[in-house]
Structure formats: structure tokens, C-alpha cells
Amino acid sequence: MDLVVLWAGLVALVMILYVVLDGITLGVGLLFATAQDEPEKDVLMGSIAPVWDANQTWLVFGGGAIFASFPVVYGVLSSALYIPLVAFLAGLIFRGVAFEFRASGKKKAPWDKAFFLGSLLAVFSQGLTLGGILSGISVKDLHFSGGPFDWLNPFSLMVGVALIPGYVLLASCYLLIKTSGAVQQRAFTQARKAAWGVIFFMGVVTVWTPIHYPLVMTNWFSVPRIYYVWAFPVFGLACFLALLGSLKAGKEKAPLAWAVGIFLSGYLGLATSFYPFAIPPTVTLWEAASQRETLSFLLWGAVIVLPVVVAYLVYSYAVFRGKVGREFYAH
Amino acid sequence: MDTVLLSRWQFALTTLFHITFPTLTMGLAVYLILVELLWLVRKEELYFRLYRFWVKIFAIHFAVGVVSGIVLEFEFGTNFSRFSQAVANVFAPLMAYEGMTAFFLEAGFLGIMLFGWNRVPRGVHFAATCLVGLGATFSAFWIMSANSWMQTPAGHTLDGGVIRVADFQEAIFNPSFLSRLFHMLAASYQTAAFAVAGISAFFLLREEHVPFFRRSLALALGMALVLSPLQVFLGDHNGLVVARHQPAKLAALEAHWETNTSGGAGFVVFGIPDETEERNHWELLVPNMLSLLITRSWEGQVTGLKEFPREDRPPVTPVFFSFRLMVGIGFLLLAVALGAGVLWWRGRLYQSRAMLKMLVAAQPLGFLATYLGWITSEVGRQPWIVYGVMRTSEGVSPITAGTVLWSLCVLVGVCGVIGASYFWYVIRTLRAGPDMRSPIPPLQRPAGMRPLAGAESQERTGQALV
Numbered sequence: 002m003d004l005v006v007l008w009a010g011l012v013a014l015v016m017i018l019y020v021v022l023d024g025i026t027l028g029v030g031l032l033f034a035t036a037q038d039e040p041e042k043d044v045l046m047g048s049i050a051p052v053w054d055a056n057q058t059w060l061v062f063g064g065g066a067i068f069a070s071f072p073v074v075y076g077v078l079s080s081a082l083y084i085p086l087v088a089f090l091a092g093l094i095f096r097g098v099a100f101e102f103r104a105s106g107k108k109k110a111p112w113d114k115a116f117f118l119g120s121l122l123a124v125f126s127q128g129l130t131l132g133g134i135l136s137g138i139s140v141k142d143l144h145f146s147g148g149p150f151d152w153l154n155p156f157s158l159m160v161g162v163a164l165i166p167g168y169v170l171l172a173s174c175y176l177l178i179k180t181s182g183a184v185q186q187r188a189f190t191q192a193r194k195a196a197w198g199v200i201f202f203m204g205v206v207t208v209w210t211p212i213h214y215p216l217v218m219t220n221w222f223s224v225p226r227i228y229y230v231w232a233f234p235v236f237g238l239a240c241f242l243a244l245l246g247s248l249k250a251g252k253e254k255a256p257l258a259w260a261v262g263i264f265l266s267g268y269l270g271l272a273t274s275f276y277p278f279a280i281p282p283t284v285t286l287w288e289a290a291s292q293r294e295t296l297s298f299l300l301w302g303a304v305i306v307l308p309v310v311v312a313y314l315v316y317s318y319a320v321f322r323g324k325v326g327r328e329f330y331a332h
Numbered sequence: 333m334d335t336v337l338l339s340r341w342q343f344a345l346t347t348l349f350h351i352t353f354p355t356l357t358m359g360l361a362v363y364l365i366l367v368e369l370l371w372l373v374r375k376e377e378l379y380f381r382l383y384r385f386w387v388k389i390f391a392i393h394f395a396v397g398v399v400s401g402i403v404l405e406f407e408f409g410t411n412f413s414r415f416s417q418a419v420a421n422v423f424a425p426l427m428a429y430e431g432m433t434a435f436f437l438e439a440g441f442l443g444i445m446l447f448g449w450n451r452v453p454r455g456v457h458f459a460a461t462c463l464v465g466l467g468a469t470f471s472a473f474w475i476m477s478a479n480s481w482m483q484t485p486a487g488h489t490l491d492g493g494v495i496r497v498a499d500f501q502e503a504i505f506n507p508s509f510l511s512r513l514f515h516m517l518a519a520s521y522q523t524a525a526f527a528v529a530g531i532s533a534f535f536l537l538r539e540e541h542v543p544f545f546r547r548s549l550a551l552a553l554g555m556a557l558v559l560s561p562l563q564v565f566l567g568d569h570n571g572l573v574v575a576r577h578q579p580a581k582l583a584a585l586e587a588h589w590e591t592n593t594s595g596g597a598g599f600v601v602f603g604i605p606d607e608t609e610e611r612n613h614w615e616l617l618v619p620n621m622l623s624l625l626i627t628r629s630w631e632g633q634v635t636g637l638k639e640f641p642r643e644d645r646p647p648v649t650p651v652f653f654s655f656r657l658m659v660g661i662g663f664l665l666l667a668v669a670l671g672a673g674v675l676w677w678r679g680r681l682y683q684s685r686a687m688l689k690m691l692v693a694a695q696p697l698g699f700l701a702t703y704l705g706w707i708t709s710e711v712g713r714q715p716w717i718v719y720g721v722m723r724t725s726e727g728v729s730p731i732t733a734g735t736v737l738w739s740l741c742v743l744v745g746v747c748g749v750i751g752a753s754y755f756w757y758v759i760r761t762l763r764a765g766p767d768m769r770s771p772i773p774p775l776q777r778p779a780g781m782r783p784l785a786g787a788e789s790q791e792r793t794g795q796a797l798v
Contacts, residue, residue: 051443054398058439062431064405069428072420079409079416080729086410087739090403091746097399098750101392105757144414149735294497295421302425302432310436317440320451 004296008070009279009286011303015066017268019059021171021261026053028172030096030120031165032191033113041184042113047325048179050100055314057097069299073143073289074279080145081138082130082152089126095119121165128164132157135214135271140283156213163206166198167264174244174257179325185253192256193248196263200241203267207234210271216282220274230273237266336725338736339411342743344710346403348703349747353397355702358472358517359524359555360390361465366551368458376782377772378547385766386528386548389758391446394438396754403743411736415717415727422488422497423478426504430474437467449773457776469517476516480509482718483709484577495721511566511573512709518563519705523698525555526665529672530695531762533688543785544766546682549691553672553681560669564662568625574712575626575634578719581712583637584646585655586622587612591636596620602656605648610638646714650707658704661697668694 026049036042049056068075079086096119103112133152140146173192177185211218221230240262247255275281279289290296364383371379405427408416416424444452444460452460487502488495497503532549535541575582583589587605588597589612599621603612623632637645668690675681682688713719717727768784 051447054442055436055439057398057402058431058435061402061405061435062428064402064409065424065428065431068409068416068420069424072417072424075409075420075424076413076417076729079406080413080731083410083729083731083735083739086406087742090406091742093402094399094746094750098395098753101395102753102757105388105392105761143417145730149732291424292421292496294500295425298497298500299425299428302429306429306432310432310440313440314436317443320444320448 004293004300005286005290007300008066008290008296009276012063012066012070013272015059015063017265019056019063020268021264022056022059024168024171024264025049025175026056026172027096027120027124028168028170029176030116031124031169032172032176032188033117033120035187035191037183039109042109044180044184044325045176046100046103046116048176051321052318053097053100055317057093066299070291070296071279071286071289072291073284077138077140077143077145077280077284078130078134081147082133084149085126085129085133085152089123089130092119092121092123092126096123124164124168125161128161129153129157131164132160134281135160135210135217137214137216137282138280140280143284143288156209159202159205159209163199163202166195166202170195170199170260171257171264174260177253177256181324189248189251192260193245196241196244196248196260199263200238203234203237203263206267207270210274214281217274226273230270233266233270233273237263237270240266335731335733335736336728338733338740339728340724342736342740343404343407343411344707345740346400346407346743346747347710348706349751350397350400350404351702351706352699353393353400354468354471355520355523355699356393356527357390357397358465358468358520359522360386360393360528361461361468362521363524363528363551363555364390365458365461365465366555368461372454372458372778374782375778375780377784378544380772380776381544381766381768381784382548382551385544387446388761392754392758392761394442396750398439400747400750409729410739411729411731412717412727413729415722418493418722418727419495419718422485422495422500422503423481425500426474426478426481430471430478434467434471434474437470438464441467449776451775453775454778472517472520473513476513477504477506477509479709480512481506483512483713484508484573485718485721490721495718507577508570508573511570515563515566515570515705518559518566519698519702521555522559522563522665523702525552525559526668526691526694526698527696528552529556530692533691534695535765536682537685537688537692541766541768542682544768549681550676553669553676556665556669557673560662560666564666567659567662572626578712579635580637580640580645581651582626583635583640584648585651585708585712586634587637587648587652588622588634589636589638591639592623592631592633596623596631597626597634598622599625600652603652605652607645607648644715646712651712654704654707654711658701658708661701661704665694665697665701 029045029049033042033045036045064075095115099112099116099119103109103116106112129152132154136152136154136157138145138147139151170192173188173195176188177192180188211221220226240259244256244259244263247259277285277287279286364386367379367383367386370376371383408427441460441463444457445464448457448460481503484507485495485503486506487497487499487504489498490496529549529552532545532552535545536549571582574585587600587603589610596619598617598619600612601616601618603615605612620630622634623630626632626634637648672681672687672691675684675687715723715725717724772781
């Protein structure tokens, strides 16, 4: 099998893992604003405190993996999306330190705010970067050739807003598993509302993307994609209906699976519409990839190390399974 | 100000901010492993309390280290995309391997280390501490390899503007790698040892929690006594590697202008380097010393800066001073460690207020030496981003200076706020002192545990009665 395609698949897998796992963490940060009192805030933070760093590490690894396997993508996108990326990192900094600083001090209010606003900034800028990529990137001789605000347009702003209900959905479904009582009851309501928000924005993205970016339209309606591209929205819609059903039935675990399904449908739908481009509309995966020896050197790591990583991460999640208690807060 | 200079400032400031935290956590992880091992073997409650106290400091540093480190990983792309795209074949897999082998290990077991007390037995908790420490060491391995490759590139071929890999083993184990890796690891262990020793000495001077901080100081002093002489040896070896592979850098950090043709080269103890006149003012010279240090012979030849075209020389003044200060601190720490060690041996350390005060004063010096070392190393590499292969000016991203100025302001602001808060919370946590009272989780309590004795337990019963 072609190493380049294999690595494109692996990078795509790592990125969706990051989106879902840190989406949960960032979403809990967004929901933090709805906590009624101090014990509820402790429960929300406690639900992710032992795992947030591992969730975020998929971004660090994803960044390194893209740098190593598709350096042109890493270099060009980082220059092109400079401003939203720096804003994203600033948001992640405040979100990350809030865990420790909030636990270390008496005055929690400033870090409550930093946790919520940091998460919000990170989510919105993540949406801006995605919207920026979907707006086309100017490339000349495999280097970025545009201006600092190329990513800024109504479409990318809409994608930034759209991610908010998306991550709220993931987080509220996660909280169904990790919490009980009033927090869990609220999470049921939040999940339902967020689900409607997500399906609304997915509709908007599905209609607006091909208009905003004609390449997508051409790709969707060309052979062979036309035979299967419709399957993604159908799958997404099915997950949405199943999600609403499981929420109504008061299920704790199923909603998260359906919410992830909705994310997968959108992610795969977008990814397939771009293949074989690494940076649409000009740079293909093969032009963007590093040399063969580098890809195969990396593959050894991915084949040997990553399964071990996944195994101990699963173990770590298992250690902290079940409803969250006070113990997760003070160490 | 242009994009190149602004990008260099941004990378330098964010790197210096970041390195504060892993420097402490790598070393403190070793200290914690030692403490927890003693707790497992000797079952003395004091060790459990020691672990719980220092792990709080560890956790704060770890969190800031993680988030500031992500910024660095993305800055390669945002600010030095031409460099990143040119060297990715060799350089980037090291970053990817760092993520795979180091960060996941740390992140996966940090949760258990901090929150696992009621969930895993003693042995598993100890394993988690060891794995977090191992992850930190792996991280140093890959980062020092990548950075050393920029200093002494190897295992690659040049193909137009792109660097292709020829041999990964040669690239990873490039000529300066192992020497610089051990120098950095020792710096980190030494910094942590002096940080713990200084803080413990501070509490001893105030006569708070005396048995607790005596033990804490003794362990840290043990580490400092092993590492301080070792670091002098490793630093000296590092100098030889620089002399062999980066002669212009060595000449700059020694402010050595003329190659000595007859007689030995002198060592400049002090001077004000003048780059336009190519000489030093107010020079204080030890004759033949530089020849002796670098070539191990009385009259050995050391290449002077004038042998290199001006455009290939690093800025002399900053590296000359940062190098001298770093070396000075190295010897000062060695003296403090030896002095404290002698007093300890004679059983007079805890009574010597002068020595305890000196340990308090030495507390931040390890961090300072680490900053100075990185300034020496990275400014000394200039004007190259990859020594002898690619210039820094050729490596920056195709972005406007205004954009970089904006992000520089944002990041300085963010690091300022985070740095100030970090300082505040570390001081707060330290002032709160160790928790000697809360019950030990049942899973952690060994059969035949030796509870606290003397003053600490009296304090405990006193507290319990209140």
C-alpha cells in the first residue's frame, strides 16, 4: 500500500481522536459557565482532571505527525492560519493552567473565568482554522503566498460558532456517564439542545460549503464520489435520531456514541471531498509528503509504540471509570 | 524590526519561559521516585508526607510546562515554516517520536500519580511515578537530539533547498547529542535538587516542620552532592565537543580573536568584547589556560574568530557573558554543595544558619544557569539555524513583521500573566506547608507502617484535639 495514503489515513485518525477527546474536555470548559455552585464546578472539573492532559496530547502528537509526514501542510497551514492558531494556543494555555491554579488557591473565581474563556477562545479559533482551510489557501512553490487575514470571512466565523454546540454536545453526553443528580439532569437537557444546534449547523455547512468553495461541489458531484457521498449526511442524520431517542429514554452511555457518530459523519464527509488534496485546491498529498524513508521510519513507531500507548491510556481511563467524586480535585 | 528578528525574539522568550518548568519537573520526578521508593521500602510515614508535599509543586510546574510546550511545537511552523519544510525529513520525526514515546507516557500516568491514591495499590502508584519520570527523560532525549542536530547536523544529504535523510541513526546520535543530553539532564536534576534544598532550608531557618524539612534537605543535598561535580565534568566535555564541531561558536564564547601561532592561547576571565575592532577591552587573561582547557596541552592551537568571515560569526558579547556566568554558577553550586556536605558529615548542617541561608540564596541559581546555558547554545549557533547548512534568515515563515509583532505582544502578555500566577501559587502552596494530618488512604497504608515520631506527631495530636 502507498505509504503516503497510509499516513494520510493515520493522520486523519489521530486528528479525529483529538477532535473528539479534547472536544469533550473543551466542551466541559464551555459548560462550566452553567454550573450553579462551587461543588458543581468541582464535579465538572473533576470529571476531566485525570484525563485532560492525555486528551490534549493527541494534538501534540498530531502536530508532530503532520510535521513529519506532510511537512508542507504543517508549514503552509501554520503560516496561513497564524492568527487563529496563536489565539487557539493562548486559549489552550489558560484552559490548561486553570486546572492547577484553581486547585491551588483560595480565590477560584479568576480561574473559573479563565477556564471558561480559555476553552471558548480555543473552540472558536479552532473553528476559524477549519473555516480558513475550507476557504482555500494561496500557495506558491509549496510555500504560503497569501496575507495575514485570508482566513477571515463570514463562512469561517460561522464554522467557529458551529463548533460551540458541537463540543457542548460531546461534553454533555460525556457528563451523563461521569455525573449524577442535578448536574446529570442538566446534561440531558443540554445534550438535547446542543444536538439540535449541531444538526442545524451541519445543514448550514452542507449547503454553504459547496457554494463558498466550488471545488467541494465539483468533487461531491463527480464519479465515483457521487455514488457514496450522500451516505455521510444520511449516517449523520441517523445518529442524530438515535441520539434524541437515547436521550429521551434516559440512557447514560449510548448518547456519547451517537454524538461521536455525528462528528464522524461530518469529518469523513469533509475529508473525502478533499481527497487527494493535502491543501486544497493545489497541493496533493504526494507533493506535501516527506521522503519515503522518513515515512517508513515513522511507521515503525506508529506500529510498535501507538498500540502500547492506546493500551495504557485505556488502562488509565479504566482506573478512573465511574461517577466522579471529590478525590479528583485535591491531590 | 523585521520578521526574522521578531520571530527569533518570540521563539527565544517562549523557549526560556517554557524551559523553567521541565527543568524542574524532570529533576523533581527523580526526587519523587527516590522518596516513594523509600516510602515503599522503609514504610516511614514521613516519606509519604514528603511525596504529597513535593508532588503539589511538581503538578503546578508540570501543567505550565505542558501548555507552554505546545506553543513551541507550533512555533516551528508558524514562525519558521521555511526551516520546518526544509528539514522536516530529518528533524520532524524526532518531534513525532517525542509525542509518541514521551508525552503520552507522562499524560497517561500523571492522572494516576496525582489522583490515583484511592484507586491503585502502592506498587502501581510507584510504577506511575517512575513512568512519568521516564516519559520526561524520553522527552529530553528527543528534544536534545533535534536541537543537537541543528547544532551539529549529520546523517543527511542536500538536495536543492531540501534536506533529505540518509541515515537516521547518524542523525539522531549526531556528534553533540549525547554530551548535550547528559549536560541538560544533569542541569535539570541539579536545579531541582537545589530548589528543594533551598526551600527546605528556608523552613528550617523558620523552625517549621523541622523533622520533615531536615529529611527533605538531606535527600536533596545527596542529589546535589552527586550532580554538582558531575556537571563540571560534563560541562567541560561539552566545551570540547563545541571546539571540535563548532569552532566559530567556541571562539565567540571565549572571545578569542586571534589564532595562537606561537605559544598557548590565554583564557579571558573578564573583558569587554568589541566586535568592530575585533578585540577585547579591559581584558583579564590567564596565559595558556584556553589551550590547556580545549586541547589539553600547554601550547595547543585554538582557532580565533578572525579566521571566520564576519557574516559567519555569532554575536560575541551575549554569548561571552552568558557562558562565563553559567560556568561561574556551576562552580558556585559545587562549592555550596561541598560546604553543606562537609557540615552534614560533621552533623552541624542543621545548626549552621549561615549555610542554611546560603542554600536559600542558591535556590534559583540552577534555573538561572539553565537559561544562560540555552542562551549560550542558541545565540552561539547564529547566524545559522542549522549550523553550516541553513541561515536563520532563510528559515522564517513568509509572513509580515506586523503579524509577528502582534503575536509577540500576545504571548509576552500571556506568559506574563501565567508566570506571575504560577509564582503566586507556588509561594502559596509552599507557605501552606506540608499536610501532616489528613488520613493516609487505606490502599496506600502498608502493614507495619512507622508513623511520624516526635515533634511532628505531637503537632498532629495537638491539631486533632483542636
